[in-house]
Amino acid sequence: MGRIVLNNVTKSFGETQVIPPLDLTIEDGEFAVFVGPSGCGKSTLLRMIAGLEDLTSGQIEIDGDDVTQVPPSKRGLAMVFQSYALYPHMTVRKNIAFPLRMEGMDQSEIDKKVEAAAKSLNLSDYLDRKPAALSGGQRQRVAIGRAIVRNPSAFLFDEPLSNLDAALRVGMRLEISEMHESMKTTMIYVTHDQVEAMTMADKIVVLQAGVIEQVGTPLELYHTPRNVFVAGFIGSPKMNIFSGSEAEKLGAHTAGIRPEHIDIDLSGGTWKGTVGVAEHLGSDTFVHVHDTALGDLVTVRIAGDVAVKHGDTIYLTPQMDKIHKFDEQGLRV
Amino acid sequence: MTNRSLPRLLQAPAVLLLLVWMLVPLSITLYFSFIRYVLNSLRKPEWTKPALSNWRGFGNYEFVLNNKDFILAIQNSLLIVCSILILTVIFGVLIAVLINKTFMGRGVVRVLLISPFFVMPAVNAVLWINMILDPVLGLQGLAVAGINEVIDGLRNLPILGGFFSMWPELEPISFRATQTSAYAVITMVTWQWTPFAVLIFMTSLQSEDQQQKEAAVLDGAGTWSQFRFLTLPHLARPIAIVVMIQAIFHLSLYAEIEIVSRGNGNKNLPYLIGEFANNNIGAASATGIFAVILANIVAIFLLRMIGKTLMD
Ligand SMILES: Nc1ncnc2c1ncn2[C@@H]1O[C@H](COP(=O)(O)OP(=O)(O)OP(=O)(O)O)[C@@H](O)[C@H]1O
Ligand SMILES: [Mg+2]
Numbered sequence: 032m033g034r035i036v037l038n039n040v041t042k043s044f045g046e047t048q049v050i051p052p053l054d055l056t057i058e059d060g061e062f063a064v065f066v067g068p069s070g071c072g073k074s075t076l077l078r079m080i081a082g083l084e085d086l087t088s089g090q091i092e093i094d095g096d097d098v099t100q101v102p103p104s105k106r107g108l109a110m111v112f113q114s115y116a117l118y119p120h121m122t123v124r125k126n127i128a129f130p131l132r133m134e135g136m137d138q139s140e141i142d143k144k145v146e147a148a149a150k151s152l153n154l155s156d157y158l159d160r161k162p163a164a165l166s167g168g169q170r171q172r173v174a175i176g177r178a179i180v181r182n183p184s185a186f187l188f189d190e191p192l193s194n195l196d197a198a199l200r201v202g203m204r205l206e207i208s209e210m211h212e213s214m215k216t217t218m219i220y221v222t223h224d225q226v227e228a229m230t231m232a233d234k235i236v237v238l239q240a241g242v243i244e245q246v247g248t249p250l251e252l253y254h255t256p257r258n259v260f261v262a263g264f265i266g267s268p269k270m271n272i273f274s275g276s277e278a279e280k281l282g283a284h285t286a287g288i289r290p291e292h293i294d295i296d297l298s299g300g301t302w303k304g305t306v307g308v309a310e311h312l313g314s315d316t317f318v319h320v321h322d323t324a325l326g327d328l329v330t331v332r333i334a335g336d337v338a339v340k341h342g343d344t345i346y347l348t349p350q351m352d353k354i355h356k357f358d359e360q361g362l363r364v
Numbered sequence: 365m366t367n368r369s370l371p372r373l374l375q376a377p378a379v380l381l382l383l384v385w386m387l388v389p390l391s392i393t394l395y396f397s398f399i400r401y402v403l404n405s406l407r408k409p410e411w412t413k414p415a416l417s418n419w420r421g422f423g424n425y426e427f428v429l430n431n432k433d434f435i436l437a438i439q440n441s442l443l444i445v446c447s448i449l450i451l452t453v454i455f456g457v458l459i460a461v462l463i464n465k466t467f468m469g470r471g472v473v474r475v476l477l478i479s480p481f482f483v484m485p486a487v488n489a490v491l492w493i494n495m496i497l498d499p500v501l502g503l504q505g506l507a508v509a510g511i512n513e514v515i516d517g518l519r520n521l522p523i524l525g526g527f528f529s530m531w532p533e534l535e536p537i538s539f540r541a542t543q544t545s546a547y548a549v550i551t552m553v554t555w556q557w558t559p560f561a562v563l564i565f566m567t568s569l570q571s572e573d574q575q576q577k578e579a580a581v582l583d584g585a586g587t588w589s590q591f592r593f594l595t596l597p598h599l600a601r602p603i604a605i606v607v608m609i610q611a612i613f614h615l616s617l618y619a620e621i622e623i624v625s626r627g628n629g630n631k632n633l634p635y636l637i638g639e640f641a642n643n644n645i646g647a648a649s650a651t652g653i654f655a656v657i658l659a660n661i662v663a664i665f666l667l668r669m670i671g672k673t674l675m676d
Contacts, residue, residue: 082582083578083581083582102581103581103582104581104582104583104585108582109582110578110579110582112578114575116575116576117576118576118579118580118594119576119598120593120594120598120600121593129580129583129585130584133583133584133585134584177583
């Protein structure tokens with residue numbers, strides 16, 4: 032079980048309010064991802080849920096119980112830190128066993144649980160090593176193992192993969208998703224990474240300056256962003272957002288079109304421009320186009336490989352049904 | 365010249381200097397320890413010059429071993445060094461952990477805490493033995509007299525007076541006496557060197573990983589468990605360093621012992637050497653060789669015990 036409800040929580044450090052009043056519900060078994068620009072309060076929010084940071088006001092409930100005043104260890108949550116936070120003087124075995132030992136569990140039972148966790152995380156061969164003798168990925172697994180053995184009602188992850196290299200990140204991402212599928216435990220996951228957010232989440236929470244801009248499934252956010260900020264934040268490469276006369280022609284104050292929803296042609300189309308940089312990824316080509324009627328640089332994503340190069344003149348045509356329109360307040364219309 | 369021998373050649377002056385630095389005094393001490401050599405002798409003026417013709421073999425060593433103060437000096441050296449090590453490490457860890465928390469005026473408290481370390485050893489000894497530990501004029505004397513006065517007053521109370529009159533009169537302890545002077549030395553050196561330990565432990569505590577602590581909090585570790593399982597292992601290396609450095613320093617304590625009791629009852633090896641060196645250089649050198657051996661035994665012992673944490 033692990034239904035987490037935040038009621039009107041706020042957080043101030045001294046005079047500065049980092050989190051204005053905020054409400055959020057995370058259902059039992061849900062995989063919720065917090066995304067947002069750096070410094071928007073993702074970690075703070077997570078630490079408040081964990082109990083590592085006091086609330087300035089408001090209330091947190093876990094499974095219907097008010098835990099606002101409950102100390103971190105009694106909340107039944109486990110946290111995995113970006114820096115792993117392993118205990119450097121203990122072996123892997125002792126690290127994983129630590130929370131159980133603190134509970135005062137029998138040694139034989141501890142051994143059983145540690146062995147089981149190590150087996151599920153492929154750590155059996157490393158149990159007697161110290162963390163310093165492990166690779167980044169193995170360390171992160173130990174940190175996850177230490178969280179699993181506690182059998183928590185929810186897992187909290189604060190950018191757990193950002194210290195790993197790209198290939199390892201993909202692997203660990205799958206493992207964590209796999210873990211969620213098999214355990215069905217609530218997970219809250221903070222990340223910077225678009226792909227992690229889109230692929231892992233049941234529900235994405237987009238934050239800006241401590242304010243929730245939108246909550247929804249990954250595809251909801253992709254197809255119907257509630258405002259300009261979410262539109263620009265979700266999706267990679269970024270949506271092309273423009274205002275002024277071209278937007279007014281479409282009947283909006285501000286309009287946006289994703290790079291993958293623009294077609295190109297060499298002879299004619301809606302907007303004329305000059306190719307700047309063309310990034311050929313093989314599967315896709317990202318073309319950055321200057322000097323269009325939209326003003327800013329426009330990014331276009333074309334499937335496959337197209338032969339355009341720097342300085343070419345090019346015509347862009349948006350797919351009209353994929354255009355997002357926003358009003359003066361930046362809200363979707 | 366191979367490219368190995370060039371670096372060796374360049375290092376040679378430094379190595380040579382170190383060798384000379386160590387070997388010359390050691391050889392001279394060894395040489396003196398095997399001859400009869402005194403500063404002053406009316407009966408045997410030929411002994412006042414070091415010469416091979418005054419060869420005494422192991423005679424000086426026998427003389428030292430048979431001296432009634434020798435075993436006592438070794439015991440005292442060990443007692444003083446070990447006590448100081450244990451006390452400074454315990455107080456050092458406690459104080460360092462205490463002032464690691466942020467509180468008002470922490471900067472001032474830290475500076476004050478470090479200050480005993482900048483007092484000269486001789487001054488430190490004079491202050492302690494005359495102003496604090498003196499049984500009449502020192503703080504100790506005044507405190508004991510004060511307590512006695514209070515108890516005296518209580519004896520006149522109507523009912524409880526009977527209870528208080530069963531209490532004995534407190535006697536101030538004289539720290540210049542044979543049995544207690546070593547404790548005075550231990551107290552004052554501990555006071556002086558605890559700041560050193562605090563300083564080293566404090567810097568180490570600041571490099572302690574805060575996320576580890578938070579992880580431990582979530583894992584259900586209380587304050588004591590965090591200290592026992594995270595902070596103490598984290599401090600293992602600085603503790604080893606503090607123990608090593610202090611062991612080297614305190615084996616050669618001299619000023620404090622001179623000032624507290626002129627060696628009365630708490631001579632250590634350096635003090636005994638000093639006494640012999642008033643006249644009998646041969647015996648002083650032999651004691652010096654014993655001191656070198658003792659220092660090596662202590663060093664090997666410490667390296668065995670602590671070296672592992674340093675290598676880790
Ligand atoms: N202990 C603190 N004292 C004062 N301000 C703090 C403290 N911790 C965080 N802040 C401020 O709170 C804001 C939110 O910080 P937080 O660490 O939650 O951001 P974040 O969204 O996790 O950023 P990132 O993605 O870079 O990790 C930041 O502006 C930060 O400066
Ligand atoms: Mg963060």
